[in-house]
Amino acid sequence: QRKKVNTTMVWLGLAVMAIGMLQPTQAVCSLHYYNNTLAYLNASDAQQLYAANASSCCDLCQAAASCQTWCFSGRKWTPSKPCHLSPHPPTSVEQANGTDYSSGGRLPFPDNSKGTYVIQTNESSRQQVIWGFGYEIQSDSIGSNNDGMPGDGRLVPDDDNTTSSAPHDLTDNERVRFPTEMLQGFRYCRLALGLFLRGLDPTEKLIVGRWPSQLAELKQMQDLSGIEGFATEYWSPPPAWKDGYTYYSGTLNSTVNVTFLEAFAAARVADVQYLKTNGLKVPWWGLQNEPNFDQDNISAASCASQPEFSEPVESLTSSRKGANTYSRCTYTQCSYYRAFKVVAQAMKAAFPDLLIHANSARGQAGGSPVADDPETRKLVDLWTWHFVGASGTTPMTRDLKAGSYGIPVANNEFEYQPGSEYAGTPKGFLNTAHMIMNFLVFANSPTFYWIHALKPTTNDESKGYGLGYWRPPSDTNYSHFPDLKVGEWSYNPINANAVLPFAKFLPWNSIRYSVAEDTVRSDSRIMAFKTPSKGVNSGPLHQNTPADRFGIMMAHGKVTTTPFTYNVSFDDGQAHVLNGYLFSPDASGYNISLGQVTVPASKSVGFLVQPLTMQVWLEW
Numbered sequence: 001q002r003k004k005v006n007t008t009m010v011w012l013g014l015a016v017m018a019i020g021m022l023q024p025t026q027a028v029c030s031l032h033y034y035n036n037t038l039a040y041l042n043a044s045d046a047q048q049l050y051a052a053n054a055s056s057c058c059d060l061c062q063a064a065a066s067c068q069t070w071c072f073s074g075r076k077w078t079p080s081k082p083c084h085l086s087p088h089p090p091t092s093v094e095q096a097n098g099t100d101y102s103s104g105g106r107l108p109f110p111d112n113s114k115g116t117y118v119i120q121t122n123e124s125s126r127q128q129v130i131w132g133f134g135y136e137i138q139s140d141s142i143g144s145n146n147d148g149m150p151g152d153g154r155l156v157p158d159d160d161n162t163t164s165s166a167p168h169d170l171t172d173n174e175r176v177r178f179p180t181e182m183l184q185g186f187r188y189c190r191l192a193l194g195l196f197l198r199g200l201d202p203t204e205k206l207i208v209g210r211w212p213s214q215l216a217e218l219k220q221m222q223d224l225s226g227i228e229g230f231a232t233e234y235w236s237p238p239p240a241w242k243d244g245y246t247y248y249s250g251t252l253n254s255t256v257n258v259t260f261l262e263a264f265a266a267a268r269v270a271d272v273q274y275l276k277t278n279g280l281k282v283p284w285w286g287l288q289n290e291p292n293f294d295q296d297n298i299s300a301a302s303c304a305s306q307p308e309f310s311e312p313v314e315s316l317t318s319s320r321k322g323a324n325t326y327s328r329c330t331y332t333q334c335s336y337y338r339a340f341k342v343v344a345q346a347m348k349a350a351f352p353d354l355l356i357h358a359n360s361a362r363g364q365a366g367g368s369p370v371a372d373d374p375e376t377r378k379l380v381d382l383w384t385w386h387f388v389g390a391s392g393t394t395p396m397t398r399d400l401k402a403g404s405y406g407i408p409v410a411n412n413e414f415e416y417q418p419g420s421e422y423a424g425t426p427k428g429f430l431n432t433a434h435m436i437m438n439f440l441v442f443a444n445s446p447t448f449y450w451i452h453a454l455k456p457t458t459n460d461e462s463k464g465y466g467l468g469y470w471r472p473p474s475d476t477n478y479s480h481f482p483d484l485k486v487g488e489w490s491y492n493p494i495n496a497n498a499v500l501p502f503a504k505f506l507p508w509n510s511i512r513y514s515v516a517e518d519t520v521r522s523d524s525r526i527m528a529f530k531t532p533s534k535g536v537n538s539g540p541l542h543q544n545t546p547a548d549r550f551g552i553m554m555a556h557g558k559v560t561t562t563p564f565t566y567n568v569s570f571d572d573g574q575a576h577v578l579n580g581y582l583f584s585p586d587a588s589g590y591n592i593s594l595g596q597v598t599v600p601a602s603k604s605v606g607f608l609v610q611p612l613t614m615q616v617w618l619e620w
Contacts, residue, residue, distance in 0.1 A: 029058035031070065032104045038559070039071050039090040039103040040397070040522065051083035054102045061085050061105065069105035091520060110519040114565035116604070118516040119528045119550065121572040125514040127444060130529065132187025132508040132539060133499075134231060134412065134449035135467065139196045139218060140165045140210060144459040145418065147325050151210065152247060153200035153238070158211045164472045165196070166454040167217050171487035174470075175217070178489055179225035182468060182496075183453060185503040185541045188231045188284060189222070190412065190449055193271065194247055194327045195235035204240040207271050215278040222280060226540035228508075229281030231412070231449075232272065233360060235289050236327035237264070247327035255331075255338040256308050264339070265346035272351065284355050285347055287340050289413075290386065291331035295365035297403075300373035303334035337369035337376070344379040357382040360412060364403045371403055382446075384412040389420045389464075392434025392558070393522045395442040408446050411439050415451035416464030423464030424494055426612050429585035430558040432498035433614050437527045437555060440512055450499045454489055457481050467496040494585045501583055501591075501616050505551060507531050507542035513550070516571075524556045524564045524609075531620070549619040550576060557611025564611075569604035578617040585612060 033054075051057040054072035060083055061070035071084040078084075093109045103109075141150045141164045151162030158168075167175045183189075191197055197218075199210030209215045222229065236247045241264055244250030254260045272282050331339065336359060344356050356379055359367035363383035370376050371383075383404055387394050400409050414435060422428030432450075439445040455466030458475050470489040471481060484490050491497075509532040517526065532538050534547040556564045570576050580594030594615065599605045609615055 029055055029062050031058050031062050031106055032108050033058060033102070034093075034104055034109055035102050037093060037103050037109070038101050038522075039069065039093050039109075040520075041069060041071060041084060041086045042088045042091050044088065046084060046086045048078055048081035049083045049085065050081055057083035057085075058104055067105075068107065069103065071103040073101075093519070093521070110521075112521065112524075112560065112564070113562065114567060114606070115521060115524060116518040116567045117526055117569075119552065119568065119570045120514045120516055121550075121570055126530075127512040127514060128408065128440075128446050129532075130440060130506055130510045130512055131446045132228070132506070133185075133447060133503045134188035134190055135183070135186055135453045135499075135503075136190040136192065136413070136449065136451045137167075137196065137218070137221070137453055138165055138455060139168070139191070139214065140198055142195070142326060142459070145461055149195070149198065149247070149326055153198045153204070153210065155199055155208075156211050158213050160211065161474075163211050163214075164456065164474060166456075166470050166489070167221050168211075168214070169456075169470060169472045169487055170489065174488050175220060176224060178454070179221045182491075182500070183221070183225035183227065185500070185505075185539065186225065187228050187508055187539060188447070188449070189225075189227050189229070189453075190451075191218075191230040191232045192289065193232055193234045194237060194329075198247065198327065200238055204238050205267050206274070207238060208274060209278070215275075215280065219279040227281075229283045230275070231284035231286070231357075232275065232282055233284075233286035233289050234268075234329065236329040237268070241267070242329065248325065249328065249330070251330050251335065252339060254308065255335040258342075261339060261342040262346075265343040268343055269346055269350045272347070272354075282351075282354065284357065285351075286357050286360050286384070287343055288329055288331060288336065288360065290361040291329070291336045291359060292333065292366065293361050294333050295362040296333060296368065297365075298333050298368050298372075300337065300369045300376070303337050303369045306334050308335065333366065333369055336367065337373070340367075340370055340379075341373070341376045344376070348379055355381040357384045357410075357412065360384045361386050363400065363409050364405070364407070368403070371405060377405060377407070380407055382412075383407055383409040385409060386413045387411060387435070388414065389416045389422060390435070392431045392438055392525075394435070395438040396520075396522060400439075400443040409443050410445040410447045410449075411435070412447075412449040413451050414449065415461075418460050418464065420464055426494065426585040427558045428464070429494045429498045430555060430612050430614075432495065433501075433555040433583075434522075434525050434558060436499070436502055437525045437553060441525075441527055444512075448502070450495070455492075457484065463492060463494075465495075466492050467499060468492050491587070491590075493587045493589065497583045497585060497590050498614070501553070501581075501614065504541070505553075505581075505616050505618065507538035507545050509536050509538060510551075523559045524566070525554070526566060526568075527553045529553075546620045550578075551619065552578070552617045553614065554607060554609050554617075555614040556609040557613065561611055564609050566607045566609060567604045568599060568607060569602070570599060573601050575599065575601045576619055578619055580607075581616045581618075583614040583616070589613075 057072040061067040199208040242250040363385040364371045416423035455462035582592040
């Protein structure tokens with residue numbers, strides 16, 4: 001649901017009246033009036049008023065000399081005050097055919113069939129370095145709809161029926177094709193400790209491989225894909241550290257007992273050292289996936305005075321049943337801060353080059369005590385957010401950098417749950433492309449993680465989670481995926497065709513450059529980048545890619561059903577020769593050549609982009 005999300009910008013989707021009930025009366029209100037239209041309004045000085053219908057809202061704007069833009073939302077967003085008036089022009093407008101929104105104003109809204117975009121090339125237009133992109137791997141079993149972890153942490157032989165996972169289930173040939181074809185270009189693999197790597201040592205204090213070849217399988221994937229390494233993160237620490245003595249629920253035994261926390265920290269150091277000893281590279285570490293979704297502004301000092309369990313945490317003894325029955329560990333914002341402060345210091349001391357992120361749910365807002373403490377904040381290299389299944393406009397409407405103290409922010413998990421309007425649907429393709437682009441453009445994110453590379457054909461959540469599917473040995477139902485044999489994998493084009501262009505076409509350490517947009521249109525997004533300079537690590541896939549060359553990505557039409565023309569120019573007075581590639585949600589819609597186009601010096605070229613498609617244009 002779209003709603004007011006901060007003090008500087010508000011999404012105001014405005015509803016046109018039901019047929020025969022709220023028809024606009026242009027004879028009364030002479031302002032511009034648009035049906036089936038969504039408008040973004042600047043919240044500064046905006047008024048929210050009661051109006052019986054859209055025509056009355058238009059009248060109110062006409063009567064107020066300061067009003068430039070009006071919007072009517074009916075019963076949708078603010079039912080008691082559905083008329084929104086602003087003294088400013090809309091910040092963005094999009095056509096929403098088939099919906100019941102309306103808006104208007106004193107000036108005509110911008111033309112939504114075309115726009116003007118200037119790629120700014122000077123040094124002042126240089127933005128963040130884009131490190132590269134990440135994915136997650138389901139390297140141990142999980143039930144359909146995330147219901148249960150077969151075998152839990154029990155150590156088993158390679159052929160045990162609880163080991164179904166990827167790359168474990170893949171044939172020898174597919175274990176090579178998977179990392180070399182799909183994964184090359186990605187920089188990081190998110191590894192879920194306590195979930196997809198959950199084997200337990202005899203003390204149940206340390207995490208180990210659950211079957212003899214599990215670590216070797218991950219190392220082969222790492223080496224053949226060329227990733228920099230694994231972004232390790234706990235879904236739950238081993239049960240011996242938790243008062244419920246279970247992977248499935250609970251919290252730490254203590255976050256105030258120094259002796260306990262130091263022992264807990266030493267064990268987490270030992271977990272990473274175990275991975276390194278087995279040949280896995282570990283550039284990133286996180287204390288806990290989704291410790292909570294709270295985002296109260298709590299100071300570090302106030303945490304010092306709070307009782308250890310001053311906020312409610314989930315029951316430690318109740319068994320979980322049903323969907324989302326898997327390992328987790330719940331922290332309050334303060335208990336997370338207390339544990340993070342000790343463990344992150346130990347991790348940095350043991351591995352000085354290790355990068356650490358927090359809090360893998362609500363970033364610096366959820367980790368506000370960490371952010372408030374200058375010494376602890378120094379341990380954070382990235383604030384990580386989760387907006388699972390959210391609209392791709394989220395980074396446009398929320399200031400995700402607020403309170404970050406200059407530390408970059410990023411989304412390190414994104415997927416669509418079963419039942420989402422975006423799970424397995426064509427507009428899910430466009431929403432994903434928009435979400436990635438908007439995090440890079442509006443949040444200046446240096447990275448973005450999709451959730452899973454492969455998901456099994458047996459799981460309900462797979463179509464909204466995976467870049468591809470594999471058929472596990474247990475799946476003998478060939479009424480679905482009839483051409484996919486046991487141990488083989490295939491692409492999920494709706495997800496893969498939106499994510500892979502970023503991983504494949506942007507070299508590691510590319511630099512984003514600003515684009516001057518005549519109007520910031522939420523349904524027609526654009527991003528420009530430049531390949532890194534010579535000598536900068538661009539990743540194995542781009543060792544021979546020319547340095548200092550521009551690339552442009554354009555994605556259009558999640559809402560509208562009409563094409564859009566991007567009139568693109570460069571501000572450097574030079575001609576740019578671009579090679580184009582098309583992506584769509586279709587199985588055949590991957591990396592289709594669009595030929596070569598020259599953008600002449602000091603002139604523009606129109607690029608026509610159809611709805612539900614993305615185009616990539618590269619200067620090499």
